[in-house]
Amino acid sequence: MAYELYIFPPEGDPGIPAQAIVEAFGKSGVSCTEQPDDDGHWLVLDGFESALDLTIKDGVATGAAFRLVTSDGPAVVEKVADAFKSIGWQVSDDEGFL
Numbered sequence: 001m002a003y004e005l006y007i008f009p010p011e012g013d014p015g016i017p018a019q020a021i022v023e024a025f026g027k028s029g030v031s032c033t034e035q036p037d038d039d040g041h042w043l044v045l046d047g048f049e050s051a052l053d054l055t056i057k058d059g060v061a062t063g064a065a066f067r068l069v070t071s072d073g074p075a076v077v078e079k080v081a082d083a084f085k086s087i088g089w090q091v092s093d094d095e096g097f098l
Helices: 018-027 075-085
Strands: 004-008 032-037 040-045 051-057 060-067 090-093
Touching: 004 075, 018 032, 018 040, 018 051, 018 060, 018 075, 040 075, 060 075, 075 090
Parallel strands: none
Antiparallel strands: 004 060, 004 090, 032 040, 040 051, 051 060
16 A cells, blocks of 8 residues: 655645745755646656645645655655645645644
8 A cells, every 4th residue: 555645735725836835845955846747737856756746726736645655765755744834734644644
């Protein structure tokens, strides 16, 4: 079974541009790039294989899902959670909020 994070803004928050999320990752020490395609709006984390898919609605990110590739190790989970928490978003897994 894969380990996943569910990431979303606080209730009532309209979302933010994807570029603001890229900047939050940069500030947390993880470079990433946006790569939208027909299957989603991906953030590719430099140096990691794990996938982060943004939900985009009306031009802003309104949520995200992160799936850990085991070889990346648990440190990437913390980096992803920290980047999103730094912009005020909530991060949870199957056991609750991080």
